[in-house]
Amino acid sequence: MTAVAMTACSGAGPDTVSPEADEDFQYVVDKFADLEILRYKVPGFESLSLRQKQLLYHLSEAALMGRDIFFDQNGRYNLAVRRTLEAVYTDYKGDRESPDFKALEIYLKRVWFASGIHHHYALDKFEPGFSPEFLVDCLHQIGSGKLPLRPGQNVDQLLAEIAPVIFDASVMPKRSVQSGDGDLILASSNNYYGGGISQKEVEDFYARMKAADNDTIHPISYGLNSRLVKENGRITEKVWKVGGLYSAAIEKIVEQLRLTLPFAENDAQRAIIEKLIAYYETGDLKTFDAYSILWVEDTTSEVDFVNGFIETYGDPLGMKASWESTVNFINKEATKRTKIISDNAQWFEDHSPVDKRFKKERVKGVSAKVITVAMLGGDCYPATPIGINLPNADWIRRDHGSKSVTIENITEAYDKAAQGNGFNEEFVWSDKERDAMKRYGFLTDNLHTDLHECLGHGSGKLLENTDPNALKAYSSTLEEARADLFGLYYLADPKLVELGLLPDAEAYESEYYKYVMNGLMTQLVRIELGKDVEEAHMRNRQLIAKWVYEQGKADNVIELRKREGKTYVVVNDYPKLRALFGKLLAEVQRIKSEGDFEAGKNLVEGYGVKVDPELHAEVLERYAHLNLAPYKGFVNPVMREVKNEKGEVTDIVLDYTEGYVEQMLRYSRDYSFLPTYND
Ligand code: ZN
Numbered sequence: 057m058t059a060v061a062m063t064a065c066s067g068a069g070p071d072t073v074s075p076e077a078d079e080d081f082q083y084v085v086d087k088f089a090d091l092e093i094l095r096y097k098v099p100g101f102e103s104l105s106l107r108q109k110q111l112l113y114h115l116s117e118a119a120l121m122g123r124d125i126f127f128d129q130n131g132r133y134n135l136a137v138r139r140t141l142e143a144v145y146t147d148y149k150g151d152r153e154s155p156d157f158k159a160l161e162i163y164l165k166r167v168w169f170a171s172g173i174h175h176h177y178a179l180d181k182f183e184p185g186f187s188p189e190f191l192v193d194c195l196h197q198i199g200s201g202k203l204p205l206r207p208g209q210n211v212d213q214l215l216a217e218i219a220p221v222i223f224d225a226s227v228m229p230k231r232s233v234q235s236g237d238g239d240l241i242l243a244s245s246n247n248y249y250g251g252g253i254s255q256k257e258v259e260d261f262y263a264r265m266k267a268a269d270n271d272t273i274h275p276i277s278y279g280l281n282s283r284l285v286k287e288n289g290r291i292t293e294k295v296w297k298v299g300g301l302y303s304a305a306i307e308k309i310v311e312q313l314r315l316t317l318p319f320a321e322n323d324a325q326r327a328i329i330e331k332l333i334a335y336y337e338t339g340d341l342k343t344f345d346a347y348s349i350l351w352v353e354d355t356t357s358e359v360d361f362v363n364g365f366i367e368t369y370g371d372p373l374g375m376k377a378s379w380e381s382t383v384n385f386i387n388k389e390a391t392k393r394t395k396i397i398s399d400n401a402q403w404f405e406d407h408s409p410v411d412k413r414f415k416k417e418r419v420k421g422v423s424a425k426v427i428t429v430a431m432l433g434g435d436c437y438p439a440t441p442i443g444i445n446l447p448n449a450d451w452i453r454r455d456h457g458s459k460s461v462t463i464e465n466i467t468e469a470y471d472k473a474a475q476g477n478g479f480n481e482e483f484v485w486s487d488k489e490r491d492a493m494k495r496y497g498f499l500t501d502n503l504h505t506d507l508h509e510c511l512g513h514g515s516g517k518l519l520e521n522t523d524p525n526a527l528k529a530y531s532s533t534l535e536e537a538r539a540d541l542f543g544l545y546y547l548a549d550p551k552l553v554e555l556g557l558l559p560d561a562e563a564y565e566s567e568y569y570k571y572v573m574n575g576l577m578t579q580l581v582r583i584e585l586g587k588d589v590e591e592a593h594m595r596n597r598q599l600i601a602k603w604v605y606e607q608g609k610a611d612n613v614i615e616l617r618k619r620e621g622k623t624y625v626v627v628n629d630y631p632k633l634r635a636l637f638g639k640l641l642a643e644v645q646r647i648k649s650e651g652d653f654e655a656g657k658n659l660v661e662g663y664g665v666k667v668d669p670e671l672h673a674e675v676l677e678r679y680a681h682l683n684l685a686p687y688k689g690f691v692n693p694v695m696r697e698v699k700n701e702k703g704e705v706t707d708i709v710l711d712y713t714e715g716y717v718e719q720m721l722r723y724s725r726d727y728s729f730l731p732t733y734n735d
Pocket of ligand 1: 508509513535536539
């Protein structure tokens with residue numbers, strides 16, 4: 057599971073603040089359930105060369121071609137449910153203002169957002185607000201012509217197949233079950249494993265594969281690009297490739313990748329894209345590694361992308377990767393910041409509060425940049441990360457380094473959309489903290505992401521005999537904690553002011569305040585009353601905040617203070633808080649380096665999971681009054697080719713006016729290539 061632990065992470069920013077609002081750009085597009093849909097700008101696109109724009113255009117088309125893959129990976133009925141409800145949404149002739157229809161609309165919007173019937177973050181199945189009888193009426197009214205029927209299937213048979221999937225809470229209840237004592241594979245309803253295959257069978261299958269592999273120095277990412285199924289009693293991989301599973305969509309991706317080749321910025325980039333095509337055509341994971349090495353070593357191209365089966369968060373065993381894509385170009389001005397950080401990577405490693413035995417003598421291959429995304433697809437859409445660090449294979453990171461990015465036009469959109477939403481007025485202790493957040497928040501947020509991605513994940517080392525899988529189910533949370541703590545510790549270092557990354561010695565305080573407030577209180581807005589914290593990044597934030605709160609009690613470092621019946625976080629001593637972050641960083645690094653499972657478990661279970669029900673209820677109540685949504689995602693701009701009368705492309709233009717529903721329906725019309733059932 058180290059691939060999961062070492063990998064990209066997504067922080068969401070429902071609570072950032074910064075300078076003036078942008079009056080002529082509509083950041084907020086739609087709002088429903090617990091979701092808010094935003095728009096992002098692509099600053100600098102117009103001034104790229106036509107060639108770069110054409111490269112971005114075809115990469116962007118490739119980013120959209122795989123949309124159906126991710127739906128199907130998340131559950132075998134997801135495309136059937138989506139297509140059925142889209143038919144209803146488009147063709148229903150009854151009362152579109154009725155409560156049932158409105159509820160169906162919200163349900164469909166949620167299915168689009170989550171690429172399936174389970175919540176994108178909590179992973180629980182959605183509860184539909186409309187009745188089974190209503191769906192029956194709708195489908196009969198629409199008739200068989202527009203519905204995604206199997207060959208020979210009638211409307212009632214379709215209903216019999218998908219109604220339990222939508223309405224019966226006990227059918228496919230959770231997309232991915234990540235912890236517990238039961239069989240995680242059988243309990244998970246994602247489509248990474250065929251029906252009836254047990255966790256033991258999966259583990260045995262891959263243990264045999266690993267044992268048979270002679271190259272233990274450069275192991276492939278076993279199981280990364282396939283579904284594991286049992287057919288006639290035999291366990292076998294169905295590989296996602298041209299000619300294999302998901303071929304119809306992958307062929308379209310490859311077609312667009314080929315169209316990029318004439319516009320590649322240089323030979324290295326052309327070789328990267330050709331290698332990716334070869335991988336999609338063969339499904340060969342050694343080719344994928346070769347591609348990843350070419351990709352990580354290209355640090356000069358201005359246009360860049362991620363396209364493939366990359367992240368393994370969705371598989372409880374951390375092997376199978378979801379399909380995703382981002383298309384981007386460098387933000388040169390902001391990259392000066394990350395360049396300073398990566399140029400000083402060794403200094404940061406040498407001066408961290410971690411025991412010398414756990415430090416890297418030589419930090420290598422940290423390449424960091426700030427990027428502007430121009431298109432999001434698959435597992436990066438509509439919910440998207442704000443920072444990415446790839447590739448995931450440990451040996452490639454060790455031998456060739458990693459590429460770390462901060463996606464600043466996304467953080468900027470979060471930031472702008474949150475301005476004046478009342479959140480900080482409700483939860484922040486006083487004007488002093490609020491003003492500091494306004495003044496420094498955008499800068500210190502981005503800087504924390506830079507430090508987390510570019511230095512945090514890459515810092516430290518395992519002792520020689522430590523099993524990289526020693527921390528098991530706790531590894532993701534502890535890895536995120538390690539990276540966050542590294543960033544937090546250094547935010548307060550005079551070195552950052554000296555390097556010109558922060559304007560003064562107080563700037564870090566607003567990020568400290570925000571981090572602790574979020575971890576102790578406000579991130580609870582994402583959790584239903586009575587439930588524990590489950591997601592790794594959230595566990596990590598609570599773990600850190602609670603630990604420093606408890607450990608600082610004797611010195612009154614942080615208080616939970618009441619005013620007019622409301623609870624607030626008050627930070628009394630920032631330098632001491634920094635020392636506590638440093639102390640915890642040293643401990644988490646020790647746990648990782650030594651593979652101390654018991655200590656790791658105690659930290660996570662002791663601080664990261666349980667919620668004070670009284671405080672939770674209060675936070676939810678206060679949040680409800682603000683009428684905000686705790687999760688956010690994005691619509692993409694529409695990218696169009698402009699042609700002259702001879703049919704030559706003369707420009708690529710962006711249009712920011714498309715709404716959420718229009719975009720989803722358009723994608724389903726223009727970028728849907730897979731059969732409804734992919735068995
Ligand atoms: Zn991370």
